[in-house]
Amino acid sequence: MQRLQQFFLLLLVGAAAAGLAQATVAQEEQTKVAGNIVHYQPEQVHLAFGDNLQDIVVTWSTRGSPNASLVNFARNYATDKLTTVNGTWQRFVDGGKKKRTQYVHNVELRGLQPDTRYEYSCGSPLGWSPVFHFKTPPAGEQWSPSLAIYGDMGNENAQSMGRLQQDTERGMYDAIIHVGDFAYDMDTKNAAVGDAFMRQIESVAAYVPYMVCPGNHEEKYNFSNYRARFNMPGDTDSLWYSFNLGPVHFVSFSTEVYYFLSYGVKLLTKQFEWLERDLAEANLPENRAKRPWIITYGHRPMYCSDDKEYDCNAQLETYIRQGLPMLKWFGLEDLFYKHGVDVEFFAHEHFYTRLWPIYNYKVYNGSMEAPYTNPKAPIQIITGSAGCNEEREPFSHDLPAWNAFHSNDYGYTRLKAHNGTHLHFEQVSDDQDGAIVDSFWVIKDQHGSYPPPK
Missing domain, CATH: 2.60.40.380 (Purple acid phosphatase-like, N-terminal)
Incomplete structure (x- = not known):
């Protein structure tokens, strides 16, 4: 009797094991099917x-x-x-x-x-x-576009992301500009970090045009992740391009062609030639009458307010400002001054800085009372504090005279082009629950090339 009970018990265990095996196989098959579905899911x-x-x-x-x-x-x-x-x-x-x-x-x-x-x-x-x-934007130039602008946001410590999502849900922006350095870094973990970042920004970038430029953190494999993942206007792999939005002509360019010359000097020369043509056309009187404002954005700044930056001090001039070392070829400060660029956005430094109107280290305010009314040189803004795993950066103990305002709160910049004469800027602090820590107007009665510097 005991042997018979043992026999039936073995049968039951065997049946259970077979059933479990069948269930496991079925589950694996289900997983494979589910995996295939996910495989093709956008x-x-x-x-x-x-x-x-x-x-x-x-x-x-x-x-x-x-x-x-x-x-x-x-x-x-x-x-x-x-x-x-x-x-x-x-x-x-x-x-x-x-x-x-x-x-x-x-x-x-x-x-x-x-x-x-x-x-x-x-x-x-x-x-x-x-x-x-x-x-879609309204037709023509007679309307007031609003944008969020920032650089240096990763998928770790993306401090500004939640607030940008809320802004987007409220319909606050006609476009968003990300001024280089994404994910930290897109190629990390065999590009899995890049995928995670792109999924993360979907909550804003699937609803408003997400316009970009490359930063130094995109360099790996000749900027291949950046080139593949973004599709900006023109045919330059999104490295440089321009677009018009209301009364503004926006110009995006790569500061990185000055620093990663191992990929060839040809990109640098092609970009500079393109910038000369694009800015000259945008600065024609008939085009400035339609779109008075010219705003540029590129990742690394011409001027810095911190001591650590190796390529941004009086001893080591920024390549993009004066051109390649020794030769001084392809410098952009003179080019932007010549064609009357109004505002230049940069990032790279993990803070926010507003500069006085500046050319060749000299301040050219409109007046003592109203420095940004009819300024006599471009206005530069550094907005690289959106949040990443490299965290914040400190300012110099002795701030330069051209530093008008600075903050290393996490946050981002808002721009509204009210019309052909008035731009309004705000700096949003995520540290201070969305408080506006800086706000100013740029007012211009006339647009065009600046007068010869004194």
Whole structure:
């Protein structure tokens, strides 16, 4: 009897084990199927302006190649007939040891109606994104664009991210400008950190155009992560470009072509020649009449308020300011002064600094009472305190005379171009629960080249 009980017990254990094995196999098969679904699911969705404001570029990534890049959109996704637009995709292989592969998709929505809200989803029959939305800018120049501007934000300690998400949900911005240094760094952990960062900014970048320029932290593998993941206007791999937004002509450029010459001097010369042409055209009287303001942005600053920066002091001039060492070729301060650039945004330093109007280390205020009314030189702003794992940077003990205001609170800058004569700037402190720690106006009655310096 005891042996019979043992026999039946063994049968039960065997059956249970077989059942468990079958369940495990089934679970593994389910996981494989689920993995395939996720494999084709769009992620890292973000927008950019196309070659004009009525063209919006939608970019996203998938782990597998679905052999289709589609965007469905309408004014009302639930009730209107959807328009489907086909795009392209490219296979991107990270330069790390694991050679991680993803597929970056680009679809351009052309000829959209101005000042119109659209809802959209991207993907393929194998997997679709959630439904996002964006609003196209009004037509022409007679309107007042608002932007958030910052640099140096990583996916660790991204202190400003939550507040930027809230601002975006409230519809506060027509575009966002990220002035270099993303993720810290996009190539880290075989580009997994870059993926995490791009998923993180989706909550803002899928709703407003996210315009960018490269920083030194994007350098690895010849800026391959930056080039693959972003799709800015023009045909220069997003390294330099320009776009018009209301009364402003924005110019994005790479400061890094001055520092990573191992990738070739040709990029530096091509960018400088392009900047000369672009700024000369923007500065033509007929164009300044339509778009009076010229605003540039690049990652490394011309002037610094801290002692540690190796390439930014009186002994070691910044290459972008005066040009390459010894030769002094391709300097940008003279070029920007010549063509009447109004405001220059930089980052790289993990703080916020507003400079007095400056040229060649000399202050050119409009007047003692109103320094930013009809200034006689460009105004430079350093806004690199969005938050990253390198944390903040201290200021010099003896601040230079051209330093008008500084803060190393985590935060970001807001710009509103009210019209052709008035710009308004605010610095948001995340440390102080969104308080505005700096606010000022730039007022200009006339725009154009500055007078010869005295």
